[in-house]
Amino acid sequence: MRALLLRDLRLAIRAGGGFGLGLAFFLILAVLVPLGVGPEPDTLALIAPGILWVGALLACLLSLDRIFALDFEDGSLDLLATAPVPLEAVVSIKALAHWITTGLPLVLVSPVLGLLLFLPAEAYGWLILSLLLGTPALSVIGSFGAALTVGLKRGGLLLSLLVLPLYIPTLVFGAEVVSRGAQGLTVGTPLSLLAGITAGAVALLPFASALVLRINLR
């Protein structure tokens, strides 16, 4: 399993394209929003939590179809499905690899983008914490969507239509944590709900993804 994780990480970093593309997208979004909305610090500070969370969501979405599609095309997914490692574990590892190459970098650059959007100083900690807690759910939910659409020719657009509604609870609670943090309110409730969604998704969704993959590989 560690070999699989290292293989996926190496492929993501060396094959080019996927890795870093999400980050660049996140950066562009943070640049485009002030250009569209106007440079007033007050307005930007107000919408910064939502923009950062929506940006993270969309950046995550970009690289989802790569989770299974490449392995499906060259047949290695069939080998993985018949390997002694359970498919549920394979799915979890692939989601983890996706999180390390997409979610984690997003978390790390988010404070810089917060600076661009005049995010209030009190909110930085909550921004990092909420993204750290929330992005694993994005990867796991996304891997379910990727598993659903793996066999399709033009799955990309369908993938977004399927996955984005599933992201709604994570987005609501994640952005709520940051905006409450920015106003200096207590954030315990949305933070624990966010963590709960992540924990539930990480624990249960790999089973659904593996089931769907088996159907698609049939």
Place this chain on the structure above:
Amino acid sequence: MASLWEYANPLKFMRTTDRLLPVVAWAAVIVTAVGLIWGFFFTPDDFRQGSTVKIIFLHVPSALMAINAWIMMLVASLIWLIRRHHVSALAAKAAAPVGVIMTLIGLITGAVWGQPMWGTWWAWDPRLTSFLILFLFYLGYIALWAAIDDPDTAADLTAVLCLVGSVFALLSRYAAFFWSQGLHQGASLSVAPGTRIDWAYKAPLYVSMTGFGLIFLALVIAGTRTEIRARRMKALVARERMA
């Protein structure tokens, strides 16, 4: 003792619904017409809302059926996944477009009522928002059905999507309630004591709710029959090609 599962046999289903469908369809037309005409023309105007109150006879039944259609799809998907009855999967497929239309009717009538009453076509109220989210879930479900060629794979994948989607739709609903304070009133109909609306409105409302339920039933039966026929036709074409 006849079991419900006998209707999982497409032949038996077709034979029964052949007789059932005209009855249900006509009942749907008559009951809905009675409910709506009674509601629109023979109820008094509300002393504060005026005649706009009468949109309730479209709004509430369609909203009710929008949610019930998803629940029916959930049950049908479970039956397909557990017992592999094809009729069940096809019924779930047939219910989705009806559910979408019901959701749209609910959203549009709500907007039409909200414009004079709240002064806005749309508000990011939790009830309105969760309905819009339900609409998105329906779209995803239908798009997945349309995207996959193999009927059994499509049935399997959409069934799993329906199960997972139900959980997230429910989560989104509570998230929406957490996220914003509501403008929409609470439930008007409830089994809890304390009258919220007068019988002058309640009676025609119940009639049109029954009518919408019958419409849904008739459309799902008709849709399922169409799907079964389409499946048979495909089998015939395939057999022709083999020979």
